[in-house]
Amino acid sequence: MIPFRNEPFTNFADPANKEAMKAALAKVKAELGKEYPLVIGGEKITTGKKVKSINPGNLDEIVGIQCQANQELAQKAVDIAMETFKTWQFVEPHVRANYLFKAAAEMRRRKFEFAAWMVYEVGKNWGEADADVAEAIDFMEFYGREMIRLGGPQPLVPYEGEDNHLYYIPLGVGVVIPPWNFPLAIMVGMTTAAIVSGNTVVLKPASTSPVIAAKFVELMEQIGLPKGVINFLPGSGSEIGDFLVEHPKTRFVSFTGSRDVGIRINERIAKQAEGQIWIKRLVAEMGGKDAVVVDASADPEEAATGIVQSAFGFQGQKCSAGSRAIVHKDLYDVVLQKVVEKTKALQVGLPEENYAIGPVVDENAYNKILEYIEVGKKEGRLMAGGGKAEGNGYYIQPTIIADVKEDARIMLEEIFGPVLAFYKADSFEKAIEVFNNTEYGLTGALYSNDREHLEYARKYMHCGNLYFNRKCTGALVGVHPFGGFNMSGTDSKAGGRDYLLLFTQAKVVSERF
Numbered sequence: 001m002i003p004f005r006n007e008p009f010t011n012f013a014d015p016a017n018k019e020a021m022k023a024a025l026a027k028v029k030a031e032l033g034k035e036y037p038l039v040i041g042g043e044k045i046t047t048g049k050k051v052k053s054i055n056p057g058n059l060d061e062i063v064g065i066q067c068q069a070n071q072e073l074a075q076k077a078v079d080i081a082m083e084t085f086k087t088w089q090f091v092e093p094h095v096r097a098n099y100l101f102k103a104a105a106e107m108r109r110r111k112f113e114f115a116a117w118m119v120y121e122v123g124k125n126w127g128e129a130d131a132d133v134a135e136a137i138d139f140m141e142f143y144g145r146e147m148i149r150l151g152g153p154q155p156l157v158p159y160e161g162e163d164n165h166l167y168y169i170p171l172g173v174g175v176v177i178p179p180w181n182f183p184l185a186i187m188v189g190m191t192t193a194a195i196v197s198g199n200t201v202v203l204k205p206a207s208t209s210p211v212i213a214a215k216f217v218e219l220m221e222q223i224g225l226p227k228g229v230i231n232f233l234p235g236s237g238s239e240i241g242d243f244l245v246e247h248p249k250t251r252f253v254s255f256t257g258s259r260d261v262g263i264r265i266n267e268r269i270a271k272q273a274e275g276q277i278w279i280k281r282l283v284a285e286m287g288g289k290d291a292v293v294v295d296a297s298a299d300p301e302e303a304a305t306g307i308v309q310s311a312f313g314f315q316g317q318k319c320s321a322g323s324r325a326i327v328h329k330d331l332y333d334v335v336l337q338k339v340v341e342k343t344k345a346l347q348v349g350l351p352e353e354n355y356a357i358g359p360v361v362d363e364n365a366y367n368k369i370l371e372y373i374e375v376g377k378k379e380g381r382l383m384a385g386g387g388k389a390e391g392n393g394y395y396i397q398p399t400i401i402a403d404v405k406e407d408a409r410i411m412l413e414e415i416f417g418p419v420l421a422f423y424k425a426d427s428f429e430k431a432i433e434v435f436n437n438t439e440y441g442l443t444g445a446l447y448s449n450d451r452e453h454l455e456y457a458r459k460y461m462h463c464g465n466l467y468f469n470r471k472c473t474g475a476l477v478g479v480h481p482f483g484g485f486n487m488s489g490t491d492s493k494a495g496g497r498d499y500l501l502l503f504t505q506a507k508v509v510s511e512r513f
């Protein structure tokens with residue numbers, strides 16, 4: 001097997017790629033508006049309750065209509081997953097891995113098409129959508145190889161007269177609850193990590209991105225994954241989410257999403273349900289209030305570019321988004337000016353036409369972000385943006401608020417939109433103190449040319465993914481295992497060598513001669 005390599009990103013400046021993307025968008029557009037069933041044990045189930053997935057960039061466009069599960073169907077999904085686990089757990093690791101490799105190959109062949117679905121369903125521009133597909137492919141290639149590694153002999157201290165082995169065996173039925181913001185990559189990563197480890201899953205996609213998840217489920221059927229290994233169960237978080245989390249046969253929950261929902265799941269999972277014979281395991285990756293710190297020794301141009309990319313990539317809707325810029329007083333004015341210029345140059349418009357900034361995902365997000373902008377206007381000096389942008393969708397201008405105090409709400413709370421707070425730090429040490437002054441600890445970046453400061457930051461900037469002299473978004477599978485501290489979650493390090501251990505338990509067999 002060839003060693004793992006990250007999937008390259010597509011260069012859309014190449015006319016051939018541009019044409020391929022346009023063709024994929026046209027193909028997908030012709031398929032918009034279809035209805036998608038639940039899939040339980042391979043059976044396609046349509047239900048009376050349906051939710052429309054709307055294109056946030058063009059509110060007249062229905063991306064798809066997703067059937068919704070109720071608790072009865074959730075029970076059926078758990079039962080089938082339990083039944084399938086009896087056989088799937090004993091399928092050899094390399095055979096399980098092979099399903100992931102086949103799926104990765106098929107997704108690679110249909111890369112533009114998968115990207116196009118994300119352009120329509122969540123409003124990603126072409127580059128963001130392409131990176132999302134590349135990451136999904138990476139997860140499958142990486143976890144497949146990881147399972148083969150974990151499925152092989154594990155090193156133990158030799159002991160005379162005994163033959164000792166350690167096996168990583170699966171846990172059981174998992175509930176996978178992904179977010180909408182990396183609707184393919186994170187959903188695929190969470191799901192395939194669980195199944196390649198030998199578990200079966202109930203996949204409850206995010207309500208704003210069910211169609212892209214349905215497309216992945218179709219792909220897994222197409223490559224021949226046995227029925228019942230992935231059970232596709234869209235439905236409301238409050239109705240079936242709680243039910244699945246509390247179910248006595250649920251062995252683990254793999255969740256990525258907001259702090260509040262993560263905390264709720266953590267509470268519910270801790271309680272033993274009647275008939276439950278294990279302590280449920282929780283993998284929870286949650287929010288962030290990430291920042292880019294700029295030291296007095298930094299290159300202001302590079303720092304400004306990194307700040308803009310970190311803050312406004314995919315409209316700031318990344319857990320890794322650099323929603324705070326903490327800049328040393330010596331460079332504050334120059335960096336602020338550059339960031340404002342670069343931000344004002346970002347054009348807002350239809351993702352289909354590949355504008356730099358698209359819409360935010362839905363009406364709730366739109367209203368919440370606009371409210372935060374109003375809060376921000378009172379907490380600092382408005383430098384760019386400041387409200388709605390034109391378009392038949394949830395468009396918001398990329399917004400910068402300067403001279404914000406360290407305890408301002410927009411410095412502490414996750415906004416999850418295109419809003420950037422600027423803070424002036426009197427010293428480098430103060431900048432790091434302010435960086436750490438949130439309940440989260442996901443990503444951070446430091447721009448500096450001072451070796452002592454870099455080494456200080458290596459120790460004291462408290463976050464799961466810390467970057468020097470580059471933006472704080474865009475972790476690559478295998479290269480930057482991803483996950484955060486404190487209220488950012490359980491630091492699971494998706495895309496890292498330890499990740500699959502979260503979906504397994506180690507069994508030691510010792511034979512005396």
Ligand SMILES: NC(=O)c1ccc[n+]([C@@H]2O[C@H](COP(=O)([O-])OP(=O)(O)OC[C@H]3O[C@@H](n4cnc5c(N)ncnc54)[C@H](O)[C@@H]3O)[C@@H](O)[C@H]2O)c1
Binds near residue numbers: 205241285319483
């Ligand atoms: N740390 C990471 O790796 C990471 C990655 C992506 C997103 N995020 C975070 O995710 C959030 C944005 O995503 P979101 O808006 O989809 O988050 P969310 O918490 O609203 O939803 C996440 C998932 O939880 C489900 N859900 C809602 N209520 C539930 C309940 N009671 N029981 C079970 N499931 C329930 C949703 O349907 C969705 O599938 C942000 O806070 C972002 O920072 C974190």
Ligand SMILES: N[C@@H](CCC=O)C(=O)O
Binds near residue numbers: 317319472475
């Ligand atoms: N892993 C992604 C963020 C995922 C959360 O939204 C990044 O590194 O930018």
